[in-house]
Structures are given as structure tokens and as C-alpha cells.
Amino acid sequence: MSDFNPHKPSLRNWSSVQDWFILHWRFLVLGISLPLLLFGILALKVGESSSGLPWDLSILFALHAMEQPQLESWAIILTFTCTSLGIVFLAAPVILILGYQKQWRSLLYLILTLSGSGIISQSAKVFFHRMRPHLWQSSYPFPSTFSFPSGHALLSMTFVTVFILLTWRTKWRELVIGLGGLFVLAIAWTRLYLGVHFPSDILAGWFLAITWSILSSLLLNIHQFNRIVDTQSSTVLES
Numbered sequence: 001m002s003d004f005n006p007h008k009p010s011l012r013n014w015s016s017v018q019d020w021f022i023l024h025w026r027f028l029v030l031g032i033s034l035p036l037l038l039f040g041i042l043a044l045k046v047g048e049s050s051s052g053l054p055w056d057l058s059i060l061f062a063l064h065a066m067e068q069p070q071l072e073s074w075a076i077i078l079t080f081t082c083t084s085l086g087i088v089f090l091a092a093p094v095i096l097i098l099g100y101q102k103q104w105r106s107l108l109y110l111i112l113t114l115s116g117s118g119i120i121s122q123s124a125k126v127f128f129h130r131m132r133p134h135l136w137q138s139s140y141p142f143p144s145t146f147s148f149p150s151g152h153a154l155l156s157m158t159f160v161t162v163f164i165l166l167t168w169r170t171k172w173r174e175l176v177i178g179l180g181g182l183f184v185l186a187i188a189w190t191r192l193y194l195g196v197h198f199p200s201d202i203l204a205g206w207f208l209a210i211t212w213s214i215l216s217s218l219l220l221n222i223h224q225f226n227r228i229v230d231t232q233s234s235t236v237l238e239s
Contacts (some may be wrong), residue, residue: 031214152204
């Protein structure tokens, strides 16, 4: 059965709007406002020192001290999984399942959010114009794009956050959180180990990804919370 049902509370009903904000305050504060604030603070710090914050360089040199040819090969292979092509390959089975089950709202959320993360990444890179670190030589081709925020970090966190939200009310939630967390950390490690990003680039990508993924879930009413609001309002009126 299709899950697309544009059933929303009327904006003219102030009580319904209040109920919506009360029901969503955790998403609005913890999922959108807080990570966006942290991104803003980080962006200001990066603007003051575009060549790398003190802890940026410390972390990069610490990782470089563990350099091994085999590790670099694994990092190059793993980092490819978070390119646009790699994410499409990983998401393809879920896209097919959602289409087969006619879960159009969830399918639209998945496709638009992942696509939007790429647009956000490229736009932010051009806006902040931060050069990538170039601290040592590597066999990995040096990217020609700007550094802040990390597109790999943004896309990987968006990918995982989307799947967490889609499986939040299912038995797969814990598995998705566990494997997704490992995936996000592994991709972050590859970008730092290969020396193509500052740690602050990674954090910025994560903050933007969380903000965007949760914001789009509310805009698309992915869990149909508005229906719950209407049901609660009707119950109150009937009593």
C-alpha cells in the first residue's frame, strides 16, 4: 500500500500548529538547530585559520605516522564506496524494495535527500573556498575541489541518517545504527589517512548532513507525524 498521503494539519488552526512544534521539538532543537549552530561555529573558526586548526594538524600527522602501503590501498578502496556511484550501488537494493512496496514517501525522501546532499556539499565548498591540506605525497589522486566541508563525510552521514530514520520504527534500527556508525567512521578515516581533508572538514560535513537529513524528513513528513497531531487533536475535542 502506498504511504503517500498529503494529510496535514491546517495552518489556520493555531492549536494544531502548537501540537506540531511540541511533537517535533527534539528534531527541531537537537537534530536541526544544534548541529547547524555547531557548523556555524566551526565555519567561523575555519575562516580565521583556513590552513588548518591546531588540532587539525595534530590529528593528521598522528594518522600519517601509522602509514603503511597496505593501509593506503584499503583506504583508497574504501573511500570509493562513498562516491556518488558507490552510494547509488549501496542504495539500489533499498530503492527497489521501497518501489516494490509502493513506499513512495520514503523513496522520495531517500532520493531527494541523497541528491540534495551533493548540491549542498558543492555549494558550501565554493562558498568557503578552503584549500585542501597538502602535507605529504600520496598515490591517491589529489582532488581538485575545495576542502570545506568534506563531501565524503557529508554524503556518508546523510546516507546513514536517512536509513536510520527510515528504519527507526522497525527491528532493523539497531543494526542500521551499528553498521552505519562504523561506515561513517571508516569513511572519515580514509579521508584523513589519505591526507585530503582536515578533521574540521569531516565534522562540518557531519553537522550539515544531520541538519539536512532531519530537515528534509520533516518537510516530507516522513513518519507522517501530522496524522498523529490530528488524531490527538480529535481525541481532545471528543473528550
